[in-house]
Amino acid sequence: MSERLSVFKTYKLYVGGKFPRSESGRVYEVTDSKGNWLANAPQSSRKDARDAVVAARKAFGAWSGATAYNRGQVLYRVAEMLEGRKAQFVREVADAQGLSKSKAAEQVDATIDRWVWYAGWTDKIAQVIGGANPVAGPYFNLSSPEPTGVVAVLAPQESSFLGLVSVVAPVIATGSTAVVIASEESPLPALSLGEVLATSDLPGGVVNVLSGRTAEIAAPLAAHQDVNAIDLAGADEALAKELEIAAADNLKRVLRPQPVDDWAATPGTDRMTAFLETKTVWHPTGSLGASGSAY
């Protein structure tokens, strides 16, 4: 029997629910931790970033307007889909980070659990950080969290999958939409995640995955007037400073890079609240007039 020819995978971007190549037509070589060639990944340009923002903005209305319960269901569905493709992700994570099979499997398990964890939070975050505030006057004051809008996310460079999901899931769990720049050296798990998201009831455009040179793609996103917030997890100190300055122009929310020792540790709600606004509503209460009527 003749030997079977290898079928190489063409990794593509995930933008607006579709899988385009980079507008620039460029690709770059992705290697494993030992320097062996793994695949070519698209090298996105600033126009890909612009297109991704347009897709994310378009998706924002429906995604932020969906019920929190529904978002939780969709996120849980993502975890289900990941479970089914575990073997692929274990291989990709092992290659990317030079881990043994069992260590990589641990990472992937933790990643899937992370989706489930955030799926549970979608309809609980409002109770935890929202409030019913008694004020001095014949009113009642309610505060409720609202999603920020389009968030640019620079995924962590070192943790290509668990780190990635740990920064993407909180953004979309609370109703924002994301433009994600994958880890520059190991983008393959992120690009494969795009394929999972495309088959998990997640509306196109809610998450958009770009691969390429982080600094090149992040600069136009940080300056983009239609991006509401930026998470600098994957930026080094010099780049983070530069991006923060660019982001100041339209008063983006900026989440500075924080050292993370262990991505597997329970993350807390900080990453969700970083991209939430607080809406306050004043509500009349009690007797308003001589008649004693409430309204």
Next chain:
Amino acid sequence: MPTTAPTSLAPADVTSSDSSLRRFLHGLPGVDAVGLEARAAALGTRSIKTTAKAYAIDLAISMVDLTTLEGADTPGKVRALGAKAVHPDPTDRTTPTTAAVCVYPDMVAAAKEAVAGSGVKVASVATAFPAGRAALDVKLADVRDAVAAGADEIDMVIDRGAFLSGRYLKVYDEIVAVKEACGTSARLKVIFETGELSTYDNIRRASWLGMLAGADFIKTSTGKVAVNATPANTLLMLEAVRDFRAQTGVQVGVKPAGGIRTTKDAVKFLVLVNETAGEDWLDNHWFRFGASSLLNDLLMQRQKLATGRYSGPDYVTVD
């Protein structure tokens, strides 16, 4: 793609009867549909960058007929539209004004007031727009009404029913009558509704028919049907105006309308104009875009060129 224009043209003979008009229109060379679409697509691949792009964007803004043709139009909305036509980007006064605002006849007075003194024209659709299904008297009354209210331009629709059933002279006579009703003060744009004409041959025939009848502009569509302006049908009409001028010395404008939403699209159309009709048409006296959402995209691109930052819909007006 050179098209062979009819060698001799004596309008008086051509339009003397229905049969001679039909003979003339059906004697026009057939359109090579594949070649036409390939040519339009090829011209759409030109890369226009930096200073050329800045020029194209400003030119395109100056060619926009900012349009609102909704049943829900109010004088307030028309005033807002007029303000936008005069100062498309209030944060940057170097932005050119648009060519015109385009409204229904009953809104002409409000529009006229809103753009007074700015040089922005007021165009009005008329002749029972968009269907054109009314008696000629009604259509003419519609036109006179708009002209009396001060419209500088009249956008009429042709009777597609008559055209498709081959009664070309009826269509011709209507255009002539409307042109007369426009008088000397208003320029006449003739809308063919290319999406309803079925074939490229019909679009070529309609273009010649409109120009013979005295149209100042030929316009693709109303924006109210599924297929509106496409690069291919606009290219075809540009060839027609080029050939018509070569034959008769009379220059006629072209206005694609509907479906042009992005700067990229608009620049593609400008390339078509330059490569087909020539530089003489690169002026808002001879080429227009019928559009509403296009202007916002042009402004966002203009802001991007000026600041280096991508702009967003929050920085242009909602309309």
